[in-house]
Amino acid sequence: MDIYTIIFLALAVFIFLRLRSVLGQRTGHERPPFERSPRNVAQGASDNVVPIPGSVIDQAPLAPTADATPADRWKGIAEPGSPLAQGLDAIVAQDSSFDPRHFLSGARSAYEMIVLAFANGDRRSLRDLLSAEVYESFESVIRDREKHDQKTETRFVSIDKAELVAAEARDRAAQLTVRFVSQMISVTRDKNGTVVDGNPDKVADITDVWTFARDTSSRDPNWKLVGTGSAG
Secondary structure (H helix, E strand, O other), rough: OHHHHHHHOOOOOHEEEEEHHHHOOOOOOOOOOOOOOOOOHHHHHHHHOOOOOOOOOOOOOOOOOOOOOOOOOOOOOOOOOOOHHHHHHHHHHHHHOOOOHHHHHHHHHHHHHHHHHHHHHOHHHHHHOHHHHHHHHHHHHHHHHOOOOOOEEEEEEEEEEEEEEEEEEEOOOOEEEEEEEEEEEEEEEOOOOEEEEEEOOEEEEEEEEEEEEEEEOOOOOOOOEEEEEEOO
């Protein structure tokens, strides 16, 4: 082995260790602000849904291409004849490619990505993932946190459940509400590192209710977060 081969091997090992150290630590700041109810989706969703670059997220959440026409297509998702099932039927009437199972898979990824982007103060990613109104709410909290030199470290322990609780289609807009049940560790520190809120050794059970929307007439399959809330 010549000197150049040795150098390249050493560089490859260094890059691998750096990536492992970064990707292995899911550390950020406090949870996003809540109780931001979505406005009239029929009036506002088309302006809030914009293309999400693949470098940011490819599954947040994406409308699938699988055929969702069987009579029992909502089995395990919604009870027959329920408002949720009727809402899903209305969405499929507008977009035959819609599949709630694919949506929920993407929603789980979007949930974690948005929480951590907010935690890290990643305004660029949040702007692509949120509606204008929700982004304004998140950004104001980030700005206030920076003003007071406070940082919150948030780590996901698990996302135990992501289930649809509401669905609606109006004009060209589809709206889906998801209940997420997760476990997180969160602690807020001041600029001196002193804990001012939370507990770095305590796992908290978190239930969040988030609403996503998209313009079903758009070729862009991505959904945007248009409302957030919390539940016990």
